Amino acid sequence: GAGVSQSPSNKVTEKGKDVELRCDPISGHTALYWYRQSLGQGLEFLIYFQGNSAPDKSGLPSDRFSAERTGGSVSTLTIQRTQQEDSAVYLCASSGLTGRDLDTQYFGPGTRLTVL
Amino acid sequence: RKEVEQDPGPFNVPEGATVAFNCTYSNSASQSFFWYRQDCRKEPKLLMSVYSSGNEDGRFTAQLNRASQYISLLIRDSKLSDSATYLCVVNVANDYKLSFGAGTTVTVRA
Numbered sequence: 001g002a003g004v005s006q007s008p009s010n011k012v013t014e015k016g017k018d019v020e021l022r023c024d025p026i027s028g029h030t031a032l033y034w035y036r037q038s039l040g041q042g043l044e045f046l047i048y049f050q051g052n053s054a055p056d057k058s059g060l061p062s063d064r065f066s067a068e069r070t071g072g073s074v075s076t077l078t079i080q081r082t083q084q085e086d087s088a089v090y091l092c093a094s095s096g097l098t099g100r101d102l103d104t105q106y107f108g109p110g111t112r113l114t115v116l
Numbered sequence: 117r118k119e120v121e122q123d124p125g126p127f128n129v130p131e132g133a134t135v136a137f138n139c140t141y142s143n144s145a146s147q148s149f150f151w152y153r154q155d156c157r158k159e160p161k162l163l164m165s166v167y168s169s170g171n172e173d174g175r176f177t178a179q180l181n182r183a184s185q186y187i188s189l190l191i192r193d194s195k196l197s198d199s200a201t202y203l204c205v206v207n208v209a210n211d212y213k214l215s216f217g218a219g220t221t222v223t224v225r226a
Contacts, residue, residue: 031212043160043216091159095212100165103165107160108159
């Protein structure tokens with residue numbers, strides 16, 4: 001079946017512009033996650049969705065970052081007034097909702113964001 | 117102290133060799149552990165889950181040492197295709213949130 005998809009695969013933007021990143025999870029996966037990976041670093045948790053609600057937004061680095069999910073499916077991560085330190089690969093993952101299904105996360109290919 | 121720590125390597129080994137590396141975790145109550153593989157400029161992919169003392173899948177063996185709070189990954193008979201970064205992942209609080217190590221780089225040479 002189809003895996004997690006993300007778009008765009010690459011995004012180059014100028015400092016101060018807003019960007020929107022999209023994630024399409026595996027069909028039927030209720031849990032959705034956004035992570036950020038900077039060069040040579042581990043994955044940094046940003047936000048977790050359970051259905052359309054986000055019970056944990058604790059990883060969002062600032063109020064310039066926001067995310068939403070509609071229809072229990074597609075999610076968008078929006079970064080306003082981008083800064084150079086926002087440059088990273090943004091990864092989306094999805095999983096089932098309970099037990100070991102919740103543990104097993106499947107990742108999309110990521111969006112490589114470069115802020116000039 | 118970081119929740120999950122790994123030796124970054126790199127581990128450079130010849131084809132056919134055995135390579136092993138560890139990962140330490142901070143929360144003794146953690147129950148679920150994983151090894152993910154990440155190729156250069158690609159997404160992480162699940163290699164192995166560890167819920168009890170260990171797991172084996174072909175040439176790959178993961179072992180969990182709860183007393184010392186570390187997980188190891190051993191790769192036997194290394195192949196060129198095993199060259200990748202291996203991410204140690206721990207479900208620290210036994211909920212939805214996974215904590216990722218920074219990865220151990222393995223390079224297998226001909």
